[in-house]
Amino acid sequence: MPQNQSHEIVVLKPKPEAQDVGLMVTRFFDAEAARYDSYNDSVPARRLYIASVNEIIAAELKRIPTLLKLLSIAAGTGKREVDIKEETGCDFEITCVDISRAMCKAARERGLKALQGSWENGAIEIEDHFDAILYLLAFGLLSNIEQRKSALNLASKALNKGGLLFLDVLNLDDRDEWGPQIKTLFAQESLAAAGYDLGDVFYRRVGEQEVSFTHYFTKTEMSDLLQAAGFDLVRVLNVGYGSSPGVVLDLTECGNMVFIARKR
DSSP states (O other): OOOTTOOEEEOOSSSOOOHHHHHHHHHHHHHHHHHHHHHHHHHHHHHHHHHHHHHHHHHHHHOOTTEEEEEEEEOSSSHHHHHHHHHHHHEEEEEEEOHHHHHHHHHHHHTTTTSSSSSGGTOOOSSOOEEEEEEEEEESSSSSSHHHHHHHHHHHHEEEEEEEEEEEEETTTTSSHHHHHHHHHHHTTTTTTTTTOTTEEEEEEEEEOOEEEEOBBHHHHHHHHHHHHEEEEEEEEOOOSSSSTTTSSSOOTTEEEEEEEEEO
């Protein structure tokens, strides 16, 4: 976001209630649906990052001998899911979940099964169990720790034993992203007193009105959440975004974090 200056931080005081944040996020991504794929393709850092993460996921999926069913939470338009499947060369069924009606419509137009609703609230009825779950560029949209715990617990229940969860999050310690600015604002604006957790940020496209939310994580914070939900970490990768986009990095203070975790 900071690199291309397409988005800007918005400080809201006090922090809105979780239900109101959810409505904000839904409205934001309904408005984004028509241009979401073109935005991902037109911003070089984003395109390279997504392509690299897709490749990492596809390589892991190809190692699953009985891959039949995949669930994608907050799948958006479904484009990444289709791209990942094509890259694996495997034949498996994809089910998408998203809060945005417009995003679900786009996924269905790609021939995917798409269910609209809030995953973390348990509003989505899933009868199947899955061999793998994707939760990409979206886990941070959940506005508090209770929602995050619920989302991961529900993901664990939806996975077969030994199934894999692929999840990526923004890195609070990434010096090339909003992390340092978020830390500064948290102290300067006394955001803890306004109901914020460190890592929370509201944002919008420059020149536009719709505001959304995301949360930046530390590695420890995310690892603890996964382990508490019944997952064992397989790999944690830092993949460049703000700088060295798409490159797997050795430095923990750069890049988004990609977690691959296995259900116990």
